[in-house]
Amino acid sequence: MTSFADITTIGVGGHIARFLEPTTRVGVIEAVEEADEKGLPLCVIGGGSNMLVSDEPFEGVVVRDARRRITVPDEAAPVEGNDRTVHVNAEAGANWDDFVAFTVGLGLEGVEGLSGIPGTVGASVVQNIGAYGQEVATSVESVEVWDRETKTTRDLAPADLAFGYRSSALKSSMYVAPATPAERFFPTPRYVVLSVTFALRHSATGTVGFGQLAKALGVEVGDRMATTAIRDAVLAVRASKGMLEDPTRYVETAMIGTKREENVIADLKRLARIEEERAAAPKAPAGHAGLPAADHNRHSCGSFFMNPILPADQAATLPEDAPRFPAELPDGTPGVKTSAAWLIDHAGFHKGFALDGGDASSARASLSTLHTLALTNRGDASSDDLVALAKAVQAGVRERFGVALVPEPVCVGIDLRP
Incomplete structure (x- = not known):
């Protein structure tokens, strides 16, 4: 049985009651229509890179479009x-x-x-x-x-x-x-x-x-x-910040064929070069069939929080060195965009931060060791582990700067309202 842990980049999430991969346009529409007509929960998923899903079973239909032309x-x-x-x-x-x-x-x-x-x-x-x-x-x-x-x-x-x-x-x-x-x-x-x-x-x-x-x-x-x-x-640049997905996921059964083979090979070669450049760091054991080992920094949803766009008066309360960029508020009025990564770091959540005083080397979930904006599964994290970390970061930034961080991923069965 397929689970969200199998098909998401962060590698957590419960078993899926019905997983469909339509190969035609009509097939996609029919799969969506059937779920809607039966009143079943429906999740149309892409690469699973922007989702954090509860470990509870998903009693509905997950549709992954298999058309890639x-x-x-x-x-x-x-x-x-x-x-x-x-x-x-x-x-x-x-x-x-x-x-x-x-x-x-x-x-x-x-x-x-x-x-x-x-x-x-x-x-x-x-x-x-x-x-x-x-x-x-x-x-x-x-x-x-x-x-x-x-x-x-x-x-x-x-x-x-x-x-x-x-x-x-x-x-x-x-x-x-x-x-x-x-x-x-x-x-x-x-x-x-x-x-x-x-x-x-x-x-x-x-x-x-x-x-x-x-x-x-x-x-x-x-x-x-x-x-x-x-x-x-x-x-x-993305690789230096741990913001490239782990190409070894495409040798897993649930992901085979979802990316062109020649591009997977190119990604694996790129990963091998990166590991060579990090020769001073301890080497992880090899992965599937001698492939480069998975890098836990890549087991994430990418940027987890959106950069806040604030009213000018609220932005004025931030420290002088906080990043500021012109932006537009949801109502169309001028605002100021600041950096979520800067806020997180300056609220005391540094690279590799984990709860209970731990760090990325021993924790199940931590901030990336390369970028404070990514929450990572260090190998056996549960959705609860990642939710606890996310809420701690949200609370810390709110307490330090009065800014509510909004999660970027789609959170299914999980409440991370700011």
């Missing part, structure tokens, strides 16, 4: 005038980094800064994933969805999707308040993504849009570089 509808059409737009369509079940590698390999610009983010194409638009100066929202042309309310398919334009910082109309349909699930559409949005069409630009170079990335490349923010170089640099 990526196509270029414009391929046969000649470029007209100066328009260098190229449309690329991907089915919802396609692995996100497979999609990025595919587009960079075609010489397309637009998503190279989003390299290495785990998950699927379908999940990317729900979360509006972003990193290193790019967001998926800037490249989306349209999203084909199944509307669970009207029981029809729809094509949603960017204006319909209401993209915001780590949010969309899709995600918003699941919540009535931050981290507070809606009664009807949770943990699956009203709109189930079937496919996404992206509008990318035919160009072998892209813009370096983030300071940390520019530093890694030895250039200035705003400079243009080969998209292949940007992708390589993003992967290296």
Whole structure:
């Protein structure tokens, strides 16, 4: 029997009553429809990289789209005038980094800064994933969805999707308040993504849009570089912070075939190089069939808390050296975005922090030893272990700075309301 521990990057979660992997568009719709008609709990899952699920059994249906085709509808059409737009369509079940590698390999610009983010194409638009100066929202042309309310398919334009910082109309349909699930559409949005069409630009170079990335490349923010170089640099920076998923998960039975084999091999080679570069650190035992061992820092949901966007008067109460960036509050008024990682660290929760005075070397759950924003399963953590750690961090930041941290992952059977 499949469990959420088998199909999520953080490796916790209870057994699933019914796990389906439809291989057709109709199959996906029928699986969703059947669960809704029977009134069963429904979870449509992508790569499982943005979920924290209770260890209690899930008495419902989990649907993982097994369609992973990526196509270029414009391929046969000649470029007209100066328009260098190229449309690329991907089915919802396609692995996100497979999609990025595919587009960079075609010489397309637009998503190279989003390299290495785990998950699927379908999940990317729900979360509006972003990193290193790019967001998926800037490249989306349209999203084909199944509307669970009207029981029809729809094509949603960017204006319909209401993209915001780590949010969309899709995600918003699941919540009535931050981290507070809606009664009807949770943990699956009203709109189930079937496919996404992206509008990318035919160009072998892209813009370096983030300071940390520019530093890694030895250039200035705003400079243009080969998209292949940007992708390589993003992967290296993410690896240095433990924010690349563990590629060894793709040799596990429940994950085989969900990512293209050539990209899994490339990821495993990259992991082996990273381990060699950390030669001074104790070596972990080898993993499956001599593969590199899993790195517990990668057994996470990635960034666990969203960067808070605060009213100006609340931001003014933070210490002078707290990061501040212009942002927009949910009501559309100007606000100030600060760094959740900075708040966590300055509230006393440092890299490797664990409860009860322990650390990552002995705890079942801890903050990553490379990045304070990631909660990690050190090998045998339960969901309760991770919830206790998350709540401790939330309470500490609230007490020190008066800021409520909102979890980024979808929390199923778990209450982490700020």
